[in-house]
């Protein structure tokens with residue numbers, strides 16, 4: 001027998017080289033404030049779409065980004081495409097840019113593209129011009145075929161053009177940004193050197209810092225490695241106070257948000273990303289995720305993320321991409337528990353959670369209300385669910401408060417019902433299962449009763465008993481210290497059956513004159529435990545009917561009920 005040759009060969013890949021960083025500080029730091037945020041939805045997000053956004057779609061997304069509270073928004077690569085150019089013109093000519101918002105535009109280190117970029121920006125009041133070139137070993141050797149000095153010359157030339165063209169518009173509040181593209185695959189000392197060469201051209205000051213944007217253009221290593229790169233960069237760079245260090249992570253390994261968090265702990269000031277993480281390949285860093293990560297740690301994200309459904313609606317309309325139902329923080333299913341023990345814990349914690357204390361609910365890292373989600377969706381019932389979930393839904397949606405023993409008995413019936421439909425059961429369906437299972441007025445039904453109160457109570461009841469399709473009326477009477485015990489006494493006398501109450505519970509459903517009573521009873525009938533329930537406008541009637549429900553259920557299970565002759569009315 002020969003084994004097949006696999007193409008899956010890990011020896012093809014190399015691990016990232018560790019960063020020599022003595023006494024690294026980032027692991028001991030905590031994020032205590034929001035970073036400066038920059039949205040790149042309209043540029044990096046857009047360039048990753050099968051169908052790039054139309055100008056109208058860009059307008060809709062722009063409006064959302066402004067509403068969410070971004071103060072820096074990369075609006076496109078205007079020298080590269082007409083829709084991007086037109087969109088920038090629309091923003092400027094239609095005066096769409098709020099006073100506190102900087103638009104940002106991307107361009108390569110090529111003069112004709114830089115010239116066109118400034119043409120697109122004609123009339124702008126403030127803007128960030130973002131220039132980049134690739135610095136990684138692979139790009140240097142295989143794409144540009146240049147050494148470090150050659151790559152540095154491209155950056156310096158680009159920075160020079162950016163400054164020269166800006167100088168033609170002294171009335172504009174310009175800010176400059178440089179990205180050593182593919183930073184994570186570049187030797188970190190070279191990244192520092194090339195950024196310093198660009199700063200030499202721009203001469204930033206602490207009052208007018210430039211932005212050095214360090215991209216994980218491709219996420220090639222573990223997130224701690226990225227944090228080491230950032231801390232190393234910040235510790236070794238010159239003129240730290242003249243630059244804002246910005247992060248731009250991608251999600252190739254699924255770590256974009258974590259890498260950005262660790263990068264902030266390593267000292268970065270600013271983060272670029274997109275709403276819901278659209279972007280090249282596996283996407284850009286998702287700002288909703290990072291913002292909510294901060295929020296859930298008690299840090300104000302300084303973005304309004306409280307209406308995720310609006311964000312999702314605009315996002316899907318503009319990108320034509322779906323949002324996974326389990327997307328961090330905002331997916332449709334992320335505050336829903338199907339499994340029994342989770343439901344049980346959630347409903348117990350929600351009952352105990354006070355409005356003025358820190359959030360402490362098992363399985364819910366934040367209060368879904370904060371995102372405009374309600375508890376309707378928190379607990380849903382399917383075949384994986386337990387008693388806690390269905391009891392929660394019955395109480396929340398129908399006001400039915402099941403006693404624990406009843407909950408235990410109902411659970412298998414609900415599970416069976418959900419297996420039958422192979423899916424979720426609504427709370428209406430759960431109520432139907434409850435009533436179908438425990439309300440049983442056949443073959444014996446209560447047609448009337450009278451209670452005479454003296455020292456004890458005497459109860460006389462009329463029952464309708466159906467046998468072989470024929471209904472006959474039966475009268476019974478008995479004494480007790482309450483209506484229920486008198487009824488059971490009557491029952492024993494007229495049938496000879498030993499029936500005892502093991503548990504009983506009853507409460508009102510609804511309020512005022514419309515209220516009805518719901519009664520649950522567990523009986524011991526000839527040594528066997530059986531439960532029943534009933535609903536009625538009158539409390540005593542509900543409890544007597546609940547007893548009959550239990551008896552009828554027992555008779556369906558083979559317990560014989562025989563009335564003595566004289567009992568027939």
Ligand SMILES: CC(=O)SCCNC(=O)CCNC(=O)[C@H](O)C(C)(C)COP(=O)(O)OP(=O)(O)OC[C@H]1O[C@@H](n2cnc3c(N)ncnc32)[C@H](O)[C@@H]1OP(=O)(O)O
Pocket residue numbers: 044047077079080081107108109110113132133134143144154181217
């Ligand atoms: C990681 C990122 O997301 S970076 C942003 C990437 N986004 C985009 O590229 C989207 C928009 N880009 C485009 O539409 C096009 O690239 C354009 C219109 C800007 C330019 O198109 P073209 O002139 O046809 O050139 P193309 O993009 O193929 O670039 C190749 C040339 O530019 C050079 N180049 C690429 N990037 C840069 C840069 N940042 N700075 C200077 N030169 C660069 C390449 O070395 C190559 O040079 P060569 O022709 O001498 O070999």
Ligand SMILES: CC(C)C(=O)C(=O)O
Pocket residue numbers: 044106132179181182213215216217218248250
């Ligand atoms: C232009 C740069 C910042 C970029 O988009 C990337 O490296 O991913």
